[in-house]
Amino acid sequence: MSDQVTPSPGKRRIGVYVCHCGGNISDYVDVDRVIDAVKDEADVVVARDAMFTCSDVTQEEIAKDIREQGLDGLVVASCSPKLHTTTFRGVARRGGLNPYQYTQANIREQCSWAHTDDREGATGKAISLVRAAVARTRLSEPLEPLVVETTGRAVVVGGGVAGMRAAIGLADMGLGVFLVEREAELGGWVGDLPKMFPNGTDGHELARRLQDEIHRRPAINVFTRAEVVEKTGTYGNYQVTVRAGGEQIRLDVGQVIVATGFASYEPEPGEFGYGAPGVVTLADFTRMLDEAGSPLVYHGRPVKTIAYIYCVGSRNETHPYCSRYCCSAAVHASLLVTAADPGVRQYHLYRDMRTYGRHELEYIESRRRGSVYMKFADDEPPLVTSDDGSLRVTVRDLLTGGDQLAIGPDLVVLVTGMVPRDNAELTTALKLPVGLDGFFNEIHPKLRPVETVVDGVSICGACQGPKTVAESVASGLAAAAQAAAVLKRGVAELDPQVTFVHPEACTGCGQCVGACPYSAISLVERGPAKVASIDAAACKGCGGCVPSCPEDAIDLAGYTDAQIRSMIDSLLVGSET
Amino acid sequence: MTTLVGPELAGELRRLGTFDAEVCMNCGICTATCPLGIDVLPRQVMRFGLLGLDDEVRRHEETVFSCLLCRACEASCPAGVHITGNIRVLRRWLLEKEAV
Numbered sequence: 001m002s003d004q005v006t007p008s009p010g011k012r013r014i015g016v017y018v019c020h021c022g023g024n025i026s027d028y029v030d031v032d033r034v035i036d037a038v039k040d041e042a043d044v045v046v047a048r049d050a051m052f053t054c055s056d057v058t059q060e061e062i063a064k065d066i067r068e069q070g071l072d073g074l075v076v077a078s079c080s081p082k083l084h085t086t087t088f089r090g091v092a093r094r095g096g097l098n099p100y101q102y103t104q105a106n107i108r109e110q111c112s113w114a115h116t117d118d119r120e121g122a123t124g125k126a127i128s129l130v131r132a133a134v135a136r137t138r139l140s141e142p143l144e145p146l147v148v149e150t151t152g153r154a155v156v157v158g159g160g161v162a163g164m165r166a167a168i169g170l171a172d173m174g175l176g177v178f179l180v181e182r183e184a185e186l187g188g189w190v191g192d193l194p195k196m197f198p199n200g201t202d203g204h205e206l207a208r209r210l211q212d213e214i215h216r217r218p219a220i221n222v223f224t225r226a227e228v229v230e231k232t233g234t235y236g237n238y239q240v241t242v243r244a245g246g247e248q249i250r251l252d253v254g255q256v257i258v259a260t261g262f263a264s265y266e267p268e269p270g271e272f273g274y275g276a277p278g279v280v281t282l283a284d285f286t287r288m289l290d291e292a293g294s295p296l297v298y299h300g301r302p303v304k305t306i307a308y309i310y311c312v313g314s315r316n317e318t319h320p321y322c323s324r325y326c327c328s329a330a331v332h333a334s335l336l337v338t339a340a341d342p343g344v345r346q347y348h349l350y351r352d353m354r355t356y357g358r359h360e361l362e363y364i365e366s367r368r369r370g371s372v373y374m375k376f377a378d379d380e381p382p383l384v385t386s387d388d389g390s391l392r393v394t395v396r397d398l399l400t401g402g403d404q405l406a407i408g409p410d411l412v413v414l415v416t417g418m419v420p421r422d423n424a425e426l427t428t429a430l431k432l433p434v435g436l437d438g439f440f441n442e443i444h445p446k447l448r449p450v451e452t453v454v455d456g457v458s459i460c461g462a463c464q465g466p467k468t469v470a471e472s473v474a475s476g477l478a479a480a481a482q483a484a485a486v487l488k489r490g491v492a493e494l495d496p497q498v499t500f501v502h503p504e505a506c507t508g509c510g511q512c513v514g515a516c517p518y519s520a521i522s523l524v525e526r527g528p529a530k531v532a533s534i535d536a537a538a539c540k541g542c543g544g545c546v547p548s549c550p551e552d553a554i555d556l557a558g559y560t561d562a563q564i565r566s567m568i569d570s571l572l573v574g575s576e577t
Numbered sequence: 578m579t580t581l582v583g584p585e586l587a588g589e590l591r592r593l594g595t596f597d598a599e600v601c602m603n604c605g606i607c608t609a610t611c612p613l614g615i616d617v618l619p620r621q622v623m624r625f626g627l628l629g630l631d632d633e634v635r636r637h638e639e640t641v642f643s644c645l646l647c648r649a650c651e652a653s654c655p656a657g658v659h660i661t662g663n664i665r666v667l668r669r670w671l672l673e674k675e676a677v
Contacts, residue, residue: 345584364656367599372582372627374601394579399603400624401617403633404579 098142150236160188161462163259169480194290265313273384298551314417323417426555607650
């Protein structure tokens with residue numbers, strides 16, 4: 001790092017740091033020439049280069065310069081601001097400089113990487129970009145984050161296991177909860193299930209336990225036969241309108257958690273014989289097992305042979321994903337059958353068995369207890385026919401050398417998967433992001449698994465995609481923790497780079513109101529006239545309203561008209577030194 | 578040709594001794610380790626018995642009797658299937674059928 005400190009007669013004291021990025025930049029951009037070009041610019045008091053500006057050592061040197069040289073503006077010419085804005089804002093803060101008086105010039109993606117065949121051009125462009133960054137920084141003002149108070153309550157949409165567990169979690173963290181359920185009772189799918197894999201926990205009982213826990217917590221307010229119709233408001237303070245029993249109720253909340261679950265795949269008529277007597281879905285079958293005694297009887301006739309067909313409604317053109325729970329659920333159901341009546345013959349026709357994790361043990365157990373597994377090819381599914389009420393399943397079994405085999409079952413169980421629920425109204429009301437598969441989308445499946453791109457709205461459970469009960473509950477708790485992380489502080493800090501109105505210049509024409517995609521602008525009375533007023537908490541700082549104003553009465557903090565103009569001016573000067 | 582599967586043959590085999598072909602997970606290690614290299618040995622022959630494919634078992638009588646009972650397959654079987662025991666049961670069943 002070579003020192004090139006020049007005293008400057010200007011009013012500001014700006015430090016400029018040009019990064020080599022270990023050659024990523026300096027192989028194609030003459031870093032020394034960039035330094036030479038800007039070191040004598042007005043207000044520039046420090047101009048240095050560094051092999052890796054983002055390294056700990058250089059970060060500390062910059063912070064030291066800010067303190068010792070009394071810098072009031074910082075420019076780093078390096079990579080994309082997407083990568084290191086937060087890094088260098090942190091450096092500014094550590095040195096005692098307001099983070100919003102920092103500007104990043106992108107001379108890697110926009111210069112060295114884009115112009116590998118033109119060192120002269122790349123260097124010239126880098127000089128221009130750094131000059132523009134200095135120009136912006138020269139006019140920068142310290143900005144403080146907007147602090148908004150948040151409403152310490154959340155609304156949870158959907159009263160299945162994920163939603164119920166999220167509501168309990170939030171209540172136990174001292175937050176108020178509204179739990180909104182479309183059906184007459186809480187419980188969701190699990191409340192309708194008998195013994196579930198892997199441990200034989202009873203679904204009814206599990207749902208009842210959660211309901212009891214909910215009723216024991218006065219902080220949870222339950223609305224049944226209720227649906228969300230609208231969400232308005234700003235970060236941390238939303239108004240969610242719920243329709244319940246013919247009336248509309250307004251809930252004031254700080255966060256929204258969506259836990260609306262899945263729908264069970266309903267086969268088309270004739271799909272694997274669906275519609276013929278004796279052909280049932282896995283959902284039907286689990287209910288039958290719950291109600292039937294031993295021995296198992298269907299329509300008055302004892303069931304001695306069962307054929308299961310796996311992957312119905314999953315891993316095909318319309319639903320290309322694996323539903324994950326169905327293999328394990330079907331194997332578990334077959335073990336319940338064997339436990340009730342060991343004499344029942346069970347044939348499992350599968351594409352691939354995916355009893356992952358501990359569920360594999362039940363797969364092994366089911367084979368030990370006599371279940372026979374047959375594998376069919378993806379392009380040659382089994383054929384189910386019904387003749388005079390007697391069923392016949394034919395399959396080319398790959399495990400028996402591709403022999404064409406037939407089974408005469410009393411019952412055919414179609415092992416159906418999970419599909420997205422029809423939630424059109426909710427999706428519109430909350431502007432929920434929907435993936436190609438029809439399930440709701442999180443920001444990042446690994447690192448931000450319950451947050452959505454919509455501020456204040458998290459998702460959990462099987463509305464995100466197929467999940468087991470354990471996975472749904474875990475994600476319900478994750479959503480509760482995420483919501484509480486915002487609400488427990490009582491305040492939220494928002495980016496101060498938002499727009500503001502110069503009221504004396506505003507004529508109240510209302511052009512900006514229509515230009516705002518976030519409904520953040522309204523016209524308010526100011527004496528006899530009307531002027532535009534921007535809700536800073538609702539503004540996202542996109543700047544869309546700024547050019548719409550015929551009077552130039554709107555500015556974006558951090559990117560004021562004066563700053564943008566000075567950047568353009570310095571770009572027009574060009575790269576001559 | 579389509580053959581109807583059924584539990585009867587497996588039942589008959591179990592009356593003659595221990596027959597645990599259902600534990601097999603069809604990995605094929607047994608076939609790979611078989612020194613005789615006969616492709617239906619021993620996984621598929623056992624499966625014929627399990628599914629009730631009498632004719633297939635009869636058609637492969639020579640294969641069933643050609644097994645050396647060396648237990649190389651059993652030593653490698655990850656599911657712990659008593660493969661040579663199953664072959665013995667199949668032989669017994671074939672001999673009984675011939676006697677009839």
